[in-house]
Amino acid sequence: MSLAEPMTDDALARALATLDGRIWSALRLRTDAARGAAELLHLSRVRREARRRGIAGGPEGSALRLAIVGGVTLYPLHELTSHVLELAGQPCEVFTGQFDQHAAEILGRGELRDFRPDVVWLFPSPREASYTGSLGDPEATVRAVVDERVEALFGLCRAVHDATGAAVLVSNFAPPAESDLGAFRSRTPASAWSFTRYINLELGRRAPPFVAICDVEFLAASRGTAACHDARAWYESKQPGAYDFVAAIAREAAVVIGQLRTVPKKVLVTDLDNTLWGGILAEDGISGIEVGSTSPRAEAYAAFQAYLRRLAARGVLLAVCTKSERARALEAFRDHPEMPLRPEDFVAFKAGPVPKPEGLREIAADLGLDLGSMAFVDDDPSEIGMVREWLPEVETLLVPDDPAELPAALMATRWFDPRVLTPEDEQRTRQYRDEALRGAARGAAIDLETYRRALAMRAELRSIVALDAARVAQLAGRTNQFNATLRRRTQGEIEAWIARPGAVAFSARLADKFGDQGLVAAVLGCARGATLELDVWVMSCRAMERQLEDVTLNELVRRAHARGCRVIELPFVRGPRNHHMVELLSRLGFEGVIPGADRTVLRLEVASYRPRSTSIEVTTDGRPANPPGFGGDL
Amino acid sequence: MDDPRILQALGEIFDSVFLRPIALEPQLGPDQVADWDSVAHLGLLIAIEARFRFRFATGEATNARTVGALVDLIARHTSRSGS
Numbered sequence: 001m002s003l004a005e006p007m008t009d010d011a012l013a014r015a016l017a018t019l020d021g022r023i024w025s026a027l028r029l030r031t032d033a034a035r036g037a038a039e040l041l042h043l044s045r046v047r048r049e050a051r052r053r054g055i056a057g058g059p060e061g062s063a064l065r066l067a068i069v070g071g072v073t074l075y076p077l078h079e080l081t082s083h084v085l086e087l088a089g090q091p092c093e094v095f096t097g098q099f100d101q102h103a104a105e106i107l108g109r110g111e112l113r114d115f116r117p118d119v120v121w122l123f124p125s126p127r128e129a130s131y132t133g134s135l136g137d138p139e140a141t142v143r144a145v146v147d148e149r150v151e152a153l154f155g156l157c158r159a160v161h162d163a164t165g166a167a168v169l170v171s172n173f174a175p176p177a178e179s180d181l182g183a184f185r186s187r188t189p190a191s192a193w194s195f196t197r198y199i200n201l202e203l204g205r206r207a208p209p210f211v212a213i214c215d216v217e218f219l220a221a222s223r224g225t226a227a228c229h230d231a232r233a234w235y236e237s238k239q240p241g242a243y244d245f246v247a248a249i250a251r252e253a254a255v256v257i258g259q260l261r262t263v264p265k266k267v268l269v270t271d272l273d274n275t276l277w278g279g280i281l282a283e284d285g286i287s288g289i290e291v292g293s294t295s296p297r298a299e300a301y302a303a304f305q306a307y308l309r310r311l312a313a314r315g316v317l318l319a320v321c322t323k324s325e326r327a328r329a330l331e332a333f334r335d336h337p338e339m340p341l342r343p344e345d346f347v348a349f350k351a352g353p354v355p356k357p358e359g360l361r362e363i364a365a366d367l368g369l370d371l372g373s374m375a376f377v378d379d380d381p382s383e384i385g386m387v388r389e390w391l392p393e394v395e396t397l398l399v400p401d402d403p404a405e406l407p408a409a410l411m412a413t414r415w416f417d418p419r420v421l422t423p424e425d426e427q428r429t430r431q432y433r434d435e436a437l438r439g440a441a442r443g444a445a446i447d448l449e450t451y452r453r454a455l456a457m458r459a460e461l462r463s464i465v466a467l468d469a470a471r472v473a474q475l476a477g478r479t480n481q482f483n484a485t486l487r488r489r490t491q492g493e494i495e496a497w498i499a500r501p502g503a504v505a506f507s508a509r510l511a512d513k514f515g516d517q518g519l520v521a522a523v524l525g526c527a528r529g530a531t532l533e534l535d536v537w538v539m540s541c542r543a544m545e546r547q548l549e550d551v552t553l554n555e556l557v558r559r560a561h562a563r564g565c566r567v568i569e570l571p572f573v574r575g576p577r578n579h580h581m582v583e584l585l586s587r588l589g590f591e592g593v594i595p596g597a598d599r600t601v602l603r604l605e606v607a608s609y610r611p612r613s614t615s616i617e618v619t620t621d622g623r624p625a626n627p628p629g630f631g632g633d634l
Numbered sequence: 635m636d637d638p639r640i641l642q643a644l645g646e647i648f649d650s651v652f653l654r655p656i657a658l659e660p661q662l663g664p665d666q667v668a669d670w671d672s673v674a675h676l677g678l679l680i681a682i683e684a685r686f687r688f689r690f691a692t693g694e695a696t697n698a699r700t701v702g703a704l705v706d707l708i709a710r711h712t713s714r715s716g717s
Binding site: 009013016037038041042045046049075076079231232235236237243 | 650651652653672673674676677680681684689690691692693696
């Protein structure tokens, strides 16, 4: 399920022609998704044209003054970099140096200094990573050359930093793509392969505090050195690599430059079900959720939790915001034998039916941190969508379909890249956990009602037909929390049921402005004289706290009334997970609730039922059916 | 300059790079088109390679700075690969 579809090129052209301000969010989405240089260059041209035509809504704020100098050709690098930076909210003014004139530009008293850069990006020539000595040179000789090259680069960095106060970004070197020397390449520090890596290592280790590294080596390694290398682009115009690689370097530089100007995220708030483990705790129980070593998916979730532990170890604060029941969720962390995270790994633990945006606000308040320092991971596109809408300063990540991709997806956000690691980082979890324990409970500013309204929910109720039987059987078979009778019906039984005279059988689909949840509730019953006897009433936990039970009961009463029934009978069976229903059914108006009883027949008088109002727009068998429309004549 | 399929596709590339309709003529070059700078030229070449699925040989396209020269190069490459 995606949150938004990106605009096509044609749609962008139309938005440009009609001066449509939505072009800016479209450009941002497209730019985030674009990988190739061709597409980024096109988007950059559209962005420039949108600016030229004065289309409002683009990123505002003071421009970052960025100077790019070096021993490679700096276009289209400068264009790609300023495009990505601007759409990430950081417009910039760019000074582009002449090819291979960086030393003169930095050491002279000319244009570069007059430009007064905030950031200088030094992109050395790949030639500086080539060793001209002999393959048999002793290590000390090679090392002396490495020292000399690294010191020369840092000398330029220091000079421009001292003269302008600018932060300096230095690109390191892509490893060679050629297979010269074969396996011998790693046996000597004098090979191109070893020498490049040697220099890169020393550049990183010795970088002074005002220098950040644009890690071209890592980019090339992760994309494949052969794919990044382009001899033609070097001969023709001294490009640092293939154009798509240049685009990747521009993106990386934009990330690192962004990090120079912002504080890192401090808190990672996660959902639990299908985020930290597979499955639903309240449905599957502690022994049923997927985490640990018992299945491939369990391993994937355990690996994600292990990664979160590593984040915590370097000072990232972990917090939970879940709809699950608090005691049960904590029990899972305490008692599951293979759960990598433990209760004490979290500095805050919000559980229960509070809207996620409000939960996040409470966590921030409890910790005494601002929302801009928080990031949030959830598997539900609606929750992610609501947080984006209500708390735009909180970064969000929607869990990928395959849990094996979770750690990489989180790493790709770059939210928690360490800048400088301090010993305090490692103490931070305890410190903030204490703070949170002191923090007083705060009143909910975003209440459930407001939250539900903003979701713009739509429920579609339909009589069950044979085609639905398989899905209904699956829902009844799998649901344990909102399952009133705990009767599991097969597809065949459901098909037979709906063919009976007197059958009352309908299902509900639920959608909101962020997507479709699919078929999430079903009711099977049969009218016998004036009594409607229920056989199945189930609702997926995904639909809980959404008032779908109210909508379903409205519809059930309407159908009972239409059949001439005066009473609805519900043979409630208590199971290990549905005990919350006792209270809920009593609130909904069912009588005969005996607390603690395992089996009770509950009754609802049709004549005394008042349709419950909800924030959901309802259609039943294709017709609008919001109360009180269904029967002033009850 | 006579293959209509090449001209049509090249026209679309020019329109997309310059974000406005460009009437293609053989002699049309950077001097007659505002914004046809080196970055735009690069954009044209990258888009041509992607659209026609071939790769210019080293040095071949850097000096092809008119529509006619580009069309000739595209024709040569696409007839060679038979597509």
